[in-house]
């Protein structure tokens with residue numbers, strides 16, 4: 001052991017080993033730099049202003065007001081460092097893509113205590129480029145423009161701000177920070193594309209010049225890091241040239257541009273682990289730019305990153321057999337759990353939906369359930385109408401499910417209750433409708449329907465599927481996050 005230590009001292013670490021060393025340190029010390037004031041994806045412009053103002057206590061940070069959004073929210077740039085190489089990082093150009101904004105505030109905490117990384121560089125951060133979109137947690141800005149299609153027309157003040165910042169700095173490197181759907185996977189694998197990369201093309205011919213080549217080299221290094229912590233969970237975006245997009249144009253204007261898309265990771269709905277992966281990989285990339293290490297990286301590895309595909313569901317149920325009009329059909333189900341927001345766009349609940357039916361053998365699920373040898377059973381509504389929510393809470397839910405009931409009627413339920421954390425759905429007794437005659441017969445399994453049903457074996461309920469979640473009654477494992485109030 002002692003000898004090995006000596007060898008390490010005598011021979012400087014190779015680029016790859018050094019990079020690994022740095023990323024491992026960043027990963028293990030992350031918790032001491034994490035910005036604890038941000039804990040979920042739906043924070044707003046007002047939440048980050050005090051965090052930006054706090055940076056004023058460190059004279060090395062320079063805060064510039066770049067201008068305002070359409071609704072008058074300030075867009076600021078935070079700069080630090082005195083080196084020659086300018087690196088510009090901007091996040092949340094799409095208002096509902098906030099993972100990297102969280103990361104930027106973690107990076108500020110790191111930079112307060114670790115200034116040596118700044119040796120040859122100057123960093124410039126624009127967190128939350130689209131604060132009006134963030135307010136509504138939507139992609140587009142207040143007048144419905146997708147900023148990422150406004151790089152040339154520059155009709156949005158937010159787009160003008162980004163363009164002006166890039167031009168004033170002549171940034172050498174640009175990090176274009178986004179989120180992508182959690183349903184993206186690395187092509188032909190069940191692995192989610194937790195992080196996806198792109199060195200955008202700057203022309204239809206997809207030429208690789210030095211500017212774009214350097215972006216590819218940085219991506220190769222970041223990919224190596226992500227592979228350590230989320231093996232196989234990296235995808236590469238299509239490099240088809242989009243003449244209206246910022247990434248493509250900023251590459252064209254001479255800034256080596258790296259697109260990072262934060263996708264999904266199992267059991268990480270608020271993307272806190274992905275936030276950490278961004279922290280580790282972006283800081284390691286900055287370090288590599290600062291030292292110039294990235295120059296020795298071959299871009300060949302870039303080509304080997306698997307492509308992004310969109311073949312994931314939250315839950316995939318295979319071999320489900322059900323009857324309709326006297327015939328049996330065996331299908332796979334692709335189930336998604338959609339986030340339904342409250343009015344202030346600060347919180348959400350899930351509403352499950354059957355998004356595909358049939359042969360889904362080329363698709364994958366974050367969760368999978370094989371329904372082979374199980375019998376499909378429609379869940380019934382319990383005949384008793386409960387007087388209020390208090391009575392509902394006292395129910396023995398497991399017993400209800402075992403008896404074949406998936407829905408309970410409740411009287412005088414407040415209108416604002418849209419869901420509960422109990423493992424059945426609720427129907428407001430006032431809304432129970434009498435089935436009409438002469439309607440087209442409805443299949444018990446249908447596209448876009450809420451997935452709520454039972455799976456039995458020898459007439460015993462083994463699984464209850466409620467609102468697209470699983471209650472494994474055989475193993476007594478309830479994984480239902482919320483049921484619906486209909």
Ligand SMILES: [Zn+2]
Nearest residue numbers: 094097178179
């Ligand atoms: Zn985006």
